Amino acid sequence: MNEPNAAAGAIAPDRLEGRIADAKPTYGDGEAAGEANRCLYCHDAPCVTACPTGIDIPGFIRKIATGNVRGSARTILSANLLGYSCARVCPVEVLCVGACVYNDWHRYPPIAIGRLQRYAVETTLNTGRAATLFTKAPATGKRVACVGAGPASLALAGYLSLEGVAVTVLEKRALAGGLNTTGVAPYKMHVEGALAEVEFIRSLGVTIRTGVEVGRDVQAADLLRDHDAVFIGVGLGADGTLGIPGESGAGVMGATAWIERLKLEPGYALTGVQRALVVGGGNTAIDAARELARLGIADVAMVYRRTAAEMPGYAHEMDLARREGVRLVERAVPKEFARDAGGRLTALRLADGRELPADLVIVGIGQTKLRELATQFLGVALDAKGFIVVEPATGRTGNPKVFAGGDALGGELVVTAVQEAKRAARGICAALGVRVRPDAAMMAGHA
Ligand SMILES: Cc1cc2nc3c(=O)[nH]c(=O)nc-3n(C[C@H](O)[C@H](O)[C@H](O)COP(=O)(O)OP(=O)(O)OC[C@H]3O[C@@H](n4cnc5c(N)ncnc54)[C@H](O)[C@@H]3O)c2cc1C
Numbered sequence: 268m269n270e271p272n273a274a275a276g277a278i279a280p281d282r283l284e285g286r287i288a289d290a291k292p293t294y295g296d297g298e299a300a301g302e303a304n305r306c307l308y309c310h311d312a313p314c315v316t317a318c319p320t321g322i323d324i325p326g327f328i329r330k331i332a333t334g335n336v337r338g339s340a341r342t343i344l345s346a347n348l349l350g351y352s353c354a355r356v357c358p359v360e361v362l363c364v365g366a367c368v369y370n371d372w373h374r375y376p377p378i379a380i381g382r383l384q385r386y387a388v389e390t391t392l393n394t395g396r397a398a399t400l401f402t403k404a405p406a407t408g409k410r411v412a413c414v415g416a417g418p419a420s421l422a423l424a425g426y427l428s429l430e431g432v433a434v435t436v437l438e439k440r441a442l443a444g445g446l447n448t449t450g451v452a453p454y455k456m457h458v459e460g461a462l463a464e465v466e467f468i469r470s471l472g473v474t475i476r477t478g479v480e481v482g483r484d485v486q487a488a489d490l491l492r493d494h495d496a497v498f499i500g501v502g503l504g505a506d507g508t509l510g511i512p513g514e515s516g517a518g519v520m521g522a523t524a525w526i527e528r529l530k531l532e533p534g535y536a537l538t539g540v541q542r543a544l545v546v547g548g549g550n551t552a553i554d555a556a557r558e559l560a561r562l563g564i565a566d567v568a569m570v571y572r573r574t575a576a577e578m579p580g581y582a583h584e585m586d587l588a589r590r591e592g593v594r595l596v597e598r599a600v601p602k603e604f605a606r607d608a609g610g611r612l613t614a615l616r617l618a619d620g621r622e623l624p625a626d627l628v629i630v631g632i633g634q635t636k637l638r639e640l641a642t643q644f645l646g647v648a649l650d651a652k653g654f655i656v657v658e659p660a661t662g663r664t665g666n667p668k669v670f671a672g673g674d675a676l677g678g679e680l681v682v683t684a685v686q687e688a689k690r691a692a693r694g695i696c697a698a699l700g701v702r703v704r705p706d707a708a709m710m711a712g713h714a
């Protein structure tokens with residue numbers, strides 16, 4: 268089966284991510300049917316509880332087993348409009364698949380829920396008729412603006428559009444999709460997959476305007492004046508820095524900035540890089556290290572200030588990184604970057620005197636918060652860490668017209684961004700007096 272490709276013409280073909288293959292390719296029809304038929308269709312299935320969006324997993328798998336792939340996609344997308352990217356990027360080992368009852372028997376592998384989900388949604392997206400899975404409510408006359416076109420805004424926009432709300436999504440970058448487009452590891456999903464999902468959301472009637480930065484091209488006050496509600500889905504800001512000597516200059520890059528180049532920059536190459544270091548112990552750092560290894564860099568090491576057991580990244584991802592040849596340097600506190608007389612990076616020096624030779628250092632120690640943007644909306648409060656404060660049940664901020672979701676609230680996953688967006692969609696409808704149909708997509712899955 269071919270992956271959906273809505274990106275023809277929008278992105279250059281010679282991007283580095285093209286050299287990294289899909290780790291879990293799409294199932295063919297026979298494979299999907301075989302895997303679906305292994306499902307035990309548990310009552311009160313633990314996988315459903317473990318999915319943050321509460322997809323009816325036994326329900327969608329049964330539909331695959333009976334040949335109703337389109338119905339399966341409808342079940343998935345109702346509870347999770349971004350069921351396509353989630354199928355590809357969710358850390359299923361600690362979510363749905365981790366909860367599968369097969370794990371307790373240690374005899375057969377758990378059901379490959381993510382791969383089945385991908386099969387059903389991808390097959391349906393490829394028909395070009397995915398939008399017709401849903402009926403749209405008549406126009407309500409209500410207008411909502413979304414700031415940022417990442418997973419949180421896209422999911423919210425799709426759910427509201429289906430209930431007759433006119434939604435405009437404003438994105439500062441040239442391409443929509445947020446980190447699904449700019450950050451997700453290529454072995455999970457390439458840019459083409461992320462953009463195909465953006466087109467699906469657009470096909471639900473959502474207006475997406477790229478190259479428009481709120482706070483620069485459009486002001487918060489204008490959005491509030493022209494819309495009945497505003498949703499802030501801006502995610503996080505630039506990569507954090509170490510603040511040590513030698514950091515600014517060639518050869519040292521923030522992790523999300525580097526991954527964005529890898530995924531989108533035409534002709535970007537790692538010329539002359541033999542030894543690469545990744546500073547950090549979280550999932551972004553692990554992703555960057557695995558990407559370097561998969562691109563054939565001979566010596567890739569992660570540099571973490573504590574021990575392996577204390578790393579915040581997923582243990583299963585770190586195991587895979589090790590198998591791909593990534594080394595871990597523990598108890599390593601960076602002190603300064605060493606450069607030769609010409610300014611070329613040569614090593615990273617540690618506080619304990621060790622020196623790690625390097626041609627490239629990726630700094631993956633977290634992203635900054637977009638505090639200024641949020642506080643341009645009167646009444647929107649931030650917590651001590653800089654995350655936007657909302658009512659958990661509705662996503663409403665201190666400004667009654669402003670809602671928020673996703674990484675800007677402290678989330679870390681696409682699937683949690685979608686669930687927060689779904690809650691905010693319900694919250695916005697309640698606040699604006701929009702009648703939500705009992706069988707509306709936004710009512711499916713977890714409350
Ligand atoms: C490298 C990396 C890899 C990841 N891998 C995974 C993974 O495998 N699985 C997973 O579940 N999660 C993963 N995540 C986390 C996941 O990507 C995020 O949780 C998710 O994208 C959050 O969605 P969001 O919409 O809140 O923010 P984002 O995806 O960050 O989208 C925010 C959007 O808002 C735009 N924006 C910001 N400010 C403005 C403004 N002023 N005006 C207009 N637009 C603006 C940004 O350009 C961006 O497009 C990863 C994160 C990173 C950094």
Ligand code: SF4
Pocket residue numbers: 317318319320321322324347350353354357359362363364380381384682
């Ligand atoms: S959305 Fe993610 S967690 Fe939920 S069932 Fe799908 S792959 Fe599993």
